Amino acid sequence: MDESLRELYQEMILDHSRHPRHFGTLEHPTHKAEGYNPLCGDKVHVTLVLDADSRVADINFTGKGCAISQASASMMAEMLAGRSLEEAQKLMDGFIHLVKGEDATDLSPDDREHLDVMAGLSEFPMRIKCATLAWHTFSNAIEEGAA
């Protein structure tokens, strides 16, 4: 059995993809965006509430797509909730470094550990876009998605 496959599709990922956290649409979001990967048809819709301190007070997503894209969106929502925009940006940069197999020293040890299940992606360069779709959608929501 191919170890890298086992690592990619480990229990945690499959669990997130089958039972996504923060799944749904917020009723009164301050920001939202839709992400789409035309190559595979994956879709992610992100709604969030940014509070007065520029913290992610709440965040939800809906989507359709492969296990990687859905698990990644679920983990993202889980981890972003409660963070300031600055922290969110750092987390996103660290995540992207991690899945690309680059140095992810910008991640806190806690976050690094939490995201460890995604580290196996670096062996699957063709699937990295699946993993980053949700994050780019979040970033678009912040930048251009004021509701």
Next chain:
Amino acid sequence: MDESLRELYQEMILDHSRHPRHFGTLEHPTHKAEGYNPLCGDKVHVTLVLDADSRVADINFTGKGCAISQASASMMAEMLAGRSLEEAQKLMDGFIHLVKGEDATDLSPDDREHLDVMAGLSEFPMRIKCATLAWHTFSNAIEEGAA
């Protein structure tokens, strides 16, 4: 010295191309046509009078182009004058066979001898269109060029 070149550009050809016979435009043609080779820009304009017996009573041409195309037009006009359409067709078929290096048995011994100066063309396949331009123009004049 390349013999095939000498044969292609023999005195007779150069003489026809420099001093074309039947050069000009008939004032009252029964048929006319313009031939054009877009690849090289060669042009031939043929005017002719077909008499009641379907004989080429008179034929002229004007044109611009290489030695081969002009000499061929000049020889053609010279040889077609006075012939019936049927004879003209036979001559044309024979001529085309000749320059392509095919069996030209459809030519009368006289015509064959007269056209011998063109036989060298079969060594120059890329120039055959130059030689046949005038003939195709004549044929077009007969078929669609009633003036």
Next chain:
Amino acid sequence: MTAPFTNITGKINRAFDVAAARADFPILSRTVHGKPLVYLDSGASAQKPRIVLDRMNEFARTDYANVHRGVHYLSGAATDAYEAARRTVQKFLGAAREDEIIFTKGGTEAINLVSYSFLAPKIQLGDEIVLSVMEHHSNIVPWHFLRERNGAVLRWVDVRDDGSLDIEALDAAINSKTKLVAITHMSNVLGTVTPLKDIVARAHAKGVPVLADGAQGAVHEIIDVVDLDVDFYAITGHKIYGPTGIGALYAKRAYLKAMRPFNGGGEMIREVAQDRITYADAPARFEAGTPAIIEAVGLAAAMDYLNGFDRNAVMAHEHDIYDYARARVAELNWLKVIGDAPGKGAILSFEAEGMHAHDLATILDREGVAVRAGHHCAQPLMERFGVTSTSRASFALYNTRADVDALMAGLHKAWEILG
């Protein structure tokens, strides 16, 4: 060109020897992730036999120059090779005349050529184009352009649940406003082969011309455009074991005269002045600029290669592999095949329960098995079957039952991991 079915050397009309054929394709002996390559993605693009690559290489090394405009030897040699390639395509498609063959850069451009040159100049607000829901985007988007730009109406014809064309619905969709029927000869997702001759007969009965998208059809069927009586037939080189960057459109001579030029440039003119211009006749009229000379030569080599086999034996072989695969996947109760039309070609699309096509393809890839996953440039068809993507194994002459076994092993593994 080697004529099909007439070789008296005994080389053809023999049973198809797939092992020998596989040896013609260098890439098939490579490994992927340490496993032997099992290439089941020929529907996207076929691999190329050595003889095609070598012919192009040799041509470029010995006889290359630009075509048409030159008097010198190499220019003549290149022109001869290019025009011989046109005759090869002509014979491959059964066209009556070589000037009915226009070289394009691929199947997509061939269809766009019909749109820009034939239809666009005469389309009016409210005019209709009939097409099926199983069309490839290449046979959809050009018509959407005419909708957006000229107010044309697209009339969609459904397929039945088994993926076969609803020919009665097609017939009913053709009316006095219809200007063109644009229909695939073989679906790249379902494998469905459409009854093209019947379609053409019905359309012609109402005075409507038919464009067939033959990107897949020309690979898997024996084509005779005269017998089909089809008006336009588009093919692409890279799916038929030829190079990229080349395709062709067959267009009936009757239409060619009235068709407007598409790209403008060298070769396609008669005379250009500052204030006026006249155009060359077909096919030059539609081949602006330096054509894909080396690729045309390669395409002809690919057609010669294919015709070197008994085409019927190749077809029988492909059907055998498909039938075997179809029977094997029926063992898997978590897998649903999309496209079961009678007489369909060797393309197997399916959905796996609880598995996204991309995850499945990734797992198969680790086993060396290359399949496509996605919408296959056929989004309206995905919508018709209520999916966003499928997995697709497509078979070519070089595939074997062992390839199918490898696919099955990979599917079992995927179920183990994702199921």
Next chain:
Amino acid sequence: MTAPFTNITGKINRAFDVAAARADFPILSRTVHGKPLVYLDSGASAQKPRIVLDRMNEFARTDYANVHRGVHYLSGAATDAYEAARRTVQKFLGAAREDEIIFTKGGTEAINLVSYSFLAPKIQLGDEIVLSVMEHHSNIVPWHFLRERNGAVLRWVDVRDDGSLDIEALDAAINSKTKLVAITHMSNVLGTVTPLKDIVARAHAKGVPVLADGAQGAVHEIIDVVDLDVDFYAITGHKIYGPTGIGALYAKRAYLKAMRPFNGGGEMIREVAQDRITYADAPARFEAGTPAIIEAVGLAAAMDYLNGFDRNAVMAHEHDIYDYARARVAELNWLKVIGDAPGKGAILSFEAEGMHAHDLATILDREGVAVRAGHHCAQPLMERFGVTSTSRASFALYNTRADVDALMAGLHKAWEILG
């Protein structure tokens, strides 16, 4: 990509070694009519070095699949190679971003793309397009289309008797109705190199974008589209020692968003439904269908090959050959050179007294010397100089003074026969 001028192995920044370079081109060792080939027709199409042909062959034998849509290994490998080729073109032209490079099937299509996607949607009756009389038909016919179809007006700018562009006339031709200046970077007949940076500055001062036809320019000049500030720059692969069937358009990012799709098909869409459609961003938006994958890889190999030399040394070599040829033909009082602009590139066009270009080319061909004869797809320029055709010797990096000597011997012979 091998970066130019930075190789520390000593392979570059050395004087250009033409003998070594010639050995890279297999065709140059062949004979024609029993004489060594003297290929002076690179302006029509250049020969290809072994490394380009081998790279394509190897890619097709080992890493080939369709691009973009696949998850499997080969699809990724092919996509990587294709997108790496785009970056090679980007760097070759000095573009700021890779998505400003659109692959086309050649220079002609690159120009047509600007016409169909950028200009056609906004051109109005009476709008003007400024172009020079020395344009190639590929940079004329697309504008004639807009004249015929949309009522655009073509404003022709003359060249001076020496073949140089009349820049004042060009400036004067640009007015408030001008929508585009379409100008060659280097004439394929005269060898004139236009002052592109100056042209762009003058056009931009009046708010008018500039399209440069770089089919010849990109071969013989070092291009930096950012420094030139040119809006569109069209190149073609086969003239730059690359394959046929491939070219590219550089388009400034600022324009790309507003440009309408040209060909419709796979890859260029975002979402397709029955009644609506959205399009992908550039460059995909303008690359409908399976692209010329193998050819793009070949084009990149050709650019790498060229950049493996000190480009300035190559240019100096070409100018040396040209200067030598120009001096030698000056010995012949029956031969008239057309095009003597200062700073011109290595193209020599001429008329011979009492000899038609085709007859001359036939005689030269028998000596193994390949030259072009005809209107060179530049009929308005022929008219400007009162000729119907010229003979043209065009020089590439692999030509030598010995080639010029062979040309001279052939010219003497022609005079003997025809003079």
